[in-house]
Amino acid sequence: MGKTPATMDDPPPHRGHRHAWRLLVAAALGGLYWFLTATQLPDRYVSDGAYWFVVGDPLVAGGCLALLVRRRRFPLPVALAVVAASAVSVLASGAALLALASVAALRRPWWTGSVTVVYLAAAQVTASLYPVRGESPSPWLSLAFTVLSAGISVAVGVAAGARRAETHSLRERARSAEREQAARTAQARAEERNRIARDMHDVVAHRISRVALQAGVLDHRGDLTAEDSRMLVRGIVTSSHQALEELRDVLGVLRSDPDRPEPEPPSLHRIPELVAEAQAAGLDVRLTSRVSGSPPDGADRACYHVVQEGLVNAAKHAPGSVVRVTVRGAPGDGLTIEIRNSAAVAGGHAGLPSSGFGLLGLTERVTLEGGDLEQRPTADGGHLLTARLPWPDQQPGRA
Structure with a gap:
């Protein structure tokens, strides 16, 4: 009441x-x-x-x-x-x-x-x-008329209440759909920001680490000949230009620039380029590749990023070490990437800043492809980074 x-x-x-x-x-x-x-x-x-x-x-x-x-x-x-x-x-x-x-x-x-x-x-x-x-008039007739009018009124009210309840339910569903759409949009934006961050990290960390590594050689090595110094300076200039070009490529993709050609996607066959660039920067890298066939696209790209991040980390945290990169795999056996570096040489020329997000982003890449990433120190004071990616035996649509 x-x-x-x-x-x-x-x-x-x-x-x-x-x-x-x-x-x-x-x-x-x-x-x-x-x-x-x-x-x-x-x-x-x-x-x-x-x-x-x-x-x-x-x-x-x-x-x-x-x-x-x-x-x-x-x-x-x-x-x-x-x-x-x-x-x-x-x-x-x-x-x-x-x-x-x-x-x-x-x-x-x-x-x-x-x-x-x-x-x-x-x-x-x-x-x-x-x-x-x-x-x-008869009392019964009056009562019957009263009951009839009350029944009609109640029926109309119940019908109106049911209609209002249905309208309310539809509005709640619409609001719920809007909230879900907003949540999906926010999730998509977060995923896109993470993807952009990973791409920018791959470009900046790799290229700038090479520049810093070559500049460190010039600073710490007093026994370099004039020709060696010129080669290192040319390497710094080349790496800087490549970093700028790759940044433009990333930004061009983000801006959907139709006039800029699509950059070549990272893949397994470009790993020798990474090794050659690292060697030119003064890092002692040795590559062993035993891969039969062409892996799936996702595993192909992830393999490239694993090697890229492993070389960058070796240059940052183990200056003067020997780095061994091993890539092996076949259909049905999976794809395995190992980056092993020895202990850092005392008095090396590293000291490069670390973002702390490289391995996190790399773990996410590998996990999204259905693989796993493992890192651990070795007995000789070095470090071992291992990634395992699935490679199905049969791949429809691939020659």
């Missing part, structure tokens, strides 16, 4: 004017019943002092209609008050039917049942409120 919180079928306050037509329909029904009652009154009934029918009845009906404006905030108290007041007002019968339908729309059986009982009792009082000409 107290204040009831807003329900799912309550419209926002600023939309209340859209539901004013219901009050107009209730007033019209009450006015019709009031007019029919007036035609059944005895002659000169109103002129002989029936002021209640002319003044009191309309005032009660107006109060009921005004009270119905608050029916969505206080549904049960308003409905009971309006239905009870309709016992002394014929004109308020339309308001009573609207109150009954509003409670039925909430689909709470106890509320609907209690308001219906009060409505039936009030209707019997209303039927005997004014005298009529001729014989009074």
